[in-house]
Amino acid sequence: MNKFLHIGVYLFFASSFFLFGWFSHATYEPGKRIEKKSILDTIKERKTLNVVLLNAPSTYYIGPDGPSGFEYELLDAYAKSLGVELNITAAHTVKEALEYVGKEGIDLVSASLTKTPHREELYNFGPSYFEVQEQVICHRGMLGSSKFPRDVEDLEGLEIVVGENTSYYETVNSLIDDGFDINVSVTSEYSTEELLEMVSNHQIDCTLADSNIYSINLKYFPDIAMAFAISGREQLAWILPPNSTKLETNMYTWLNSFVQTGKMTRLKDHYYSYVLFFDYYNTKMFYKRVDSRLPRYESYFKNSATRFGIPWTLLAAVSYQESHWNPKAKSFTGVRGMMMLTRHTARLLGVKNRLDPRQSIVGGTRHLKQMIKNVPEGVEGEDRLKFALAAYNVGGGHIQDAMSLAKKLGLNQYVWSDLKIVLPLLSQKKYYKTLKFGYARGSEPVKYVEAIYNYKSILDKLVDEKEKAEEEKKLDENTTHQL
Structure with a gap:
């Protein structure tokens, strides 16, 4: 009996192993292997792109309108393309940024890093996005x-x-x-x-x-x-984790699209175009007048900013470009005051005395607000303000002409980076003779807008430094009181 029992148990296990092996083989598909989850998949699953960014003007900083910086905006655009949030860890030196490479949970390190031969031996670089020397x-x-x-x-x-x-x-x-x-x-x-x-x-x-x-x-x-x-010439690139091929491929594809659609050109234009118009003497004088003249009128700019919803530093920059913050300024064409209003414009805006700084600033701000409203709907974001400033300088009719010409030349009439290519052509007969409003010194509004944004960025930085100093002073005072 025991003998038959042993044989029965043996046959049961043998048949079980055979059936298990046959079933496993029947359901196995050679091309269907269990793969380790990629870094890109992890990013999408957690819904955040974790990046280390160098806290510096060329990469990432907190400005008056929130996070800013060329590399920040580039990575924020990439995060949006993935449908995830950008989660930033700030580093303060390149050395500190590089210390995050390889740490758990860090998807990318961005610190305006050049791809040197030595670094390429140490790190896994993603796509290049900028050329420098x-x-x-x-x-x-x-x-x-x-x-x-x-x-x-x-x-x-x-x-x-x-x-x-x-x-x-x-x-x-x-x-x-x-x-x-x-x-x-x-x-x-x-x-x-x-x-x-x-x-x-x-x-x-x-x-x-x-x-x-x-x-x-x-x-x-x-x-x-x-x-x-x-x-x-050297290439700037981001450092990615090892074995992140899928992420790297996705970034290359996205960056190529970002360049081809003109978005990279517009981003570079926003951060670097003013360099063409840098003037050492004017910039030095601007710093001096920030201390000697601006404090007298700062409250007027801030009040108008609150009233009309335009940054006060931009209003101050416009006024400096117009009059160097001189309330009695006058040009040979008859425009006068802090915002250099014509007699006709001042009358329309309700400005009774163009030499009164408060009236001039309120009137000029109201005029700029109207210009912004008149900008065509296809113009978006910061470009609306740049179009309005150009119109403030050269007149809305010439901006309309420039937009029409941009369209004829195959450029995007709704973006500033293309419009500023076209505007200087308004002084060339072969172009302006076909346009409704005719000749204009089109290079002037380009220089005008770039100069204003240059002054505004300086003011924004000075305001930020002042606020930080005041916060540190309060902390020191609180610490002293506690002691």
Whole structure:
């Protein structure tokens, strides 16, 4: 009996293993393997893109209208394309940003990083999005003297400081290895922007910075000057986690679309176009008048801003461009006052005395508000304000002409980056003779808008610094009281 029982148990297990093996084989599909979840899938599942961003003017900062910066806006647009939120961890130096590479939960590190050969050995870079050159930046006061360097050999004897773990450190070290005598100090305490400020104050002679960083900071530190380019063309790119092929492919596809649709051009235009119009003397004078003239009229700008819903720093920038904050300003055409109103416009706006700064500012703001309302519906976002400012300067009719011409030339008539290409053509006979409002000095409104945005960005930064200083002062006072 026991013998038959053993045989029965044996046959049961044997048949079970056979049936299990047959069923597994029958249901197995060679192409259908269990794959590890990709980083891109994880991002979409958690609904956030976790990025480390360098807290600096060229990348990411909190402005008067919230988060700003070229790289912030680029990554925010990418996050929106995925249907996820952008979650930011701020770093204050390149060294600090690089320390986040490889950490759990970090999807991307963005710190205006160039793809150097040494870095490419260490990190997994995603797509390139900007081309730059490393430049030697020195104090402007050295211009014209034998101390101002024109090439690498001239760097001997100068006090130069660069940031630790930056591409500039790699460049200088390579030159030293090649036999050049360069006195360079390395710091982990200061960012590139802080070093540029030290150059501007002549605490050090020179530093190194990428061309985009120099361009952004030139308006904030007008006493810096580019000496020479110390590298060839280099690519900026984001650092991605290892084994993130799916994320990298998706980013390449999106970035290509972002470029092809003209969005990248508009973003670069927003942050870098004013550099073409930088004027050292005017910028220095602007800083002086911020202290000597603006305080007398600041409350008028703020009151008008609240009343009409336009940033007060923009109103102040318009007024400076118009009159240098001189309430008695007068041009040869007869326009007068802080906002340089014509007699006819002032009458329509209810301004009785154009030389009264409060009346002029209120009238000018009301006029600008009307201009914004008159901008065609197809113009969106910040471009509405730029179109309105251009109309404030040259007249709405010429803006209509420029939009018609842009359409004829195959450009987008509703975006400022294309309109400012067309506006200068209004002074050329072959174009203006076919247009309703005829000849105009179309380059003037382009310079006008760029100058205003340059002044506004300086004011925004100064306001932000003042508010931070006041907050720190309050904290110190509270701490003192508690003690």
